[in-house]
Amino acid sequence: MAPRDWEKKDLLGLEGLSASEIESVLDLAASFKTAPPADLLEGRTVAFIFTEASTRTRSSFEMAAKRLGADVLSFSPVGSSLSKGETLLDTFLNLQAVGVTHFVVRHERSGVLEDLAPLLKASVINAGDGWHEHPTQALLDLLTLRERWGSFKGKKLVILGDIRHSRVARSNLFALKKLGAKVVFCGPTPLCPDEFSALGATVEHNVEKALKGADAVNVLRLQIERMDQGFVPSLADYALTHQLTPERVELMKPEALVLHPGPINRGVEIASEVADGPRSVILEQVANGVLTRMAVLALCEEGRSLA
Amino acid sequence: MPEQLIVAGGLVIDPASRLEAVRDVLIEDGKISAVGMGLSRKPAFKGVPAIDAKGKWVLPGLVDMHVHLREPGREGDETIASGTKAAARGGVTTVLAMANTEPVCDSPSQLAFLRAKARTDAAITVLFAGAVTLGQKGEKLTEFAKLRAAGAAALSDDGRPVMNAGLLRRALEYAKDLEMLVIDHCEDLTLSNGACVHEGPSALRKGLKGAPWAAETVQVTRDIALAELTGARLHVAHVSTAASVQAIRAAKKRGIRVSAEAAPHHFALADRDIPGYDTAWKMNPPLRGVDDRQALLSGLADGTLDAIATDHAPHGCSAKSLGMDLAPFGVIGLETCLAVSISDLFHKKILTRRKLVERLSTGPAALLGLKNKGSLAVGADADLVVVDPDASWTPEPPFLSKSRNTPFAGRKLKGRAVTTLSAGRVVHAL
Secondary structure, three states: OOOOOOOOOOEOOOOOOOHHHHHHHHHHHHHHHHOOOOOOOOOOEEEEEEOOOOOHHHHHHHHHHHHOOOEEEOOOOOOOHHHHOOOHHHHHHHHHHHOOOEEEEEEOOOOHHHHHHHHOOOEEEEEEEOOOEOHHHHHHHHHHHHHHHOOOOOOEEEEEOOOOOOHHHHHHHHHHHHOOOEEEEEOOHHHOOHHHHHHOOEEOOOHHHHHOOOOEEEEOOOOOHHHHOOOOOOHHHHHHHHOEOHHHHOOOOOOOEEEOOOOOOEOOOEOHHHHOOOOEOHHHHHHHHHHHHHHHHHHHHHHHHHO | OOOEEEEEEEEEEEHHHOEEEEEEEEEEOOEEEEEEOOHHHOHHHOOOOEEEOOOOEEEEOEEEEEEOOOOOOOOOOOOHHHHHHHHHHOOEEEEEEOOOOOOOOOOHHHHHHHHHHHHHHOOOEEEEEEOOEHHHOOOOEOOHHHHHHOOOOEEEOOOOOOOOHHHHHHHHHHHHHHOOOEEEOOOOHHHHOOOOEEOOHHHHHHOOOEEOOHHHHHHHHHHHHHHHHHOOOEEEOOOOOHHHHHHHHHHHHOOOOEEEEEOHHHHHOOHHHOOOOOHHHOOOOOOOOHHHHHHHHHHHHHOOOOEEOOOEOOOOHHHHOOOOOOOOOOEOOOOOHHHHHHHHHHOOOOOOHHHHHHHHHHHHHHHOOOOOOOOOOOOOEOOEEEEEEEEEEOOOOOOOOOOOOOOOOOOOEEEEEEEEEEOOEEEEEO
């Protein structure tokens, strides 16, 4: 294990992190598996500001905070000052004054935290901003892959689905490139524009070509509303061209893994027998999510005390 | 005795009278009355007040054919008074104010109100565009003849495109009979579809919704076809894409009566320059790719783009703090247009001094049919700007504009208006 490299109070995205910072999060998360930490966040308060629906990310973060001994402050925009038109910054400043030390934020607007975080003493952790980044999801994907692979060098990972609107795809791309993996984005052109190649991804619209010889595939959820917006004519049409079927899984390497950040639309982007099949590590991802978020909370706490 | 003033010893650059030489300019009662050598030393003009322009440029005042002054309706963001003070500081002596005020300028009474307001409040000449459609809703044409009689200087639904091609066709036909200029904001709303930036790698990286270049160019090519069909004059506002420049260049070659303008932010900046999610960099059309920016420069150089216009669009800080996707489109530009143009076009050798003045003053004055503007010929209005082309400065708020939404804040610029005269009166002096 390399020496720990982390001095940040916030985790806003993976694009701005170095490979060694990313490895530091993964190392700490992995260490929690065998040696559960003491109450690293005792006396600290983690507040959740979620303006978009979430079950697994939020519960995973809550579990992580509680395991570290933190108090948890729930906060929903309905019935809060946010719905009365208070600016987001005012909300943060007030909650910080109440005693919040960590904000875990999900917001529908890309980049919303970039200007806010530097104005706060508290740590800010991005739990998904618009289409931009979802760093802890990507980190837990990486942890799951690293446990099987050891190293990312030379590995080929396919991200399959609605890449255009996916913060998970972006965070994974930014991190995996730094760690030496090859990332292939696959989806129909309206959901996977060729211009992603300028960001370092290989874009391949044909699912068979994309999966050939891959070491893993990360399947993204197809949101139902994309149909009404005209990105795909129908879910069935999408499934015909891009569903991860058992036959398509066979195009990958024999030991290749299947990931999915959830929630799954069975029979749309992924066949049930694949989601539940032997290559699927979907539930491992969920378990690793708690460890990853514990590591992020703990590191940001450390970074904050350095500041 | 007439009221006299001499601007002495500057390099007079006046494409309209094919003059680029050191001259004295004599102003009498708000008009240019003589341009000659050594006027200030002649006994006849002894005692006449003089502005020393030695080592400076003396240009016809800038004509900015695309500004939003927000009055009436949003006087907190800008007024005719504040906007024209900002213009004067930037060497601009004539502006064309767009019709997307609240209420929209779509009736003779609105025009009468605005023109009366300008007579009392404006530091410089303000012209007003009338809307093409009632309420700029794109449904029913306004009364062009009445608007013209009330003093409308052009017709435009700017802020919004005229999406209905059939309606624009009739507008062009009607405007042609009345010899009025129609200015179109070219944007296919089904393609831009709520985007906040240019569609490209920069938008993908940041997770922002982008408008493709085709959203503009589809509409530009449609408009060119309609101009050809009707024989009417059509002016394309704020051209931002390489393909639009190409289409306009080809249309001009074929003799179609189309003209076009480019904004300083579009020819000086590209989408990849946008820092993070800074809404002072959000405007419509958005900052495009590097190739688009390059095409605008060549379009300005070869005259495909006739005019430089700011699309000065003031917005208050609270509206602009809503984030990239929700904040309103628009940036201010009156106080920086001349400096950005000198920095990025003259000093970088894209345009000669003469061509620079053509794009900033002569060209737009001609498009608007202003016989006494955009020129320093004897008899023209004494709208004039003395410019130090080598003055280095950095624009920073506060501005004379009531708003501060500009991507040029903090950018080092070279070139500045030292003195601005409107009808012979000093309206700005450093």
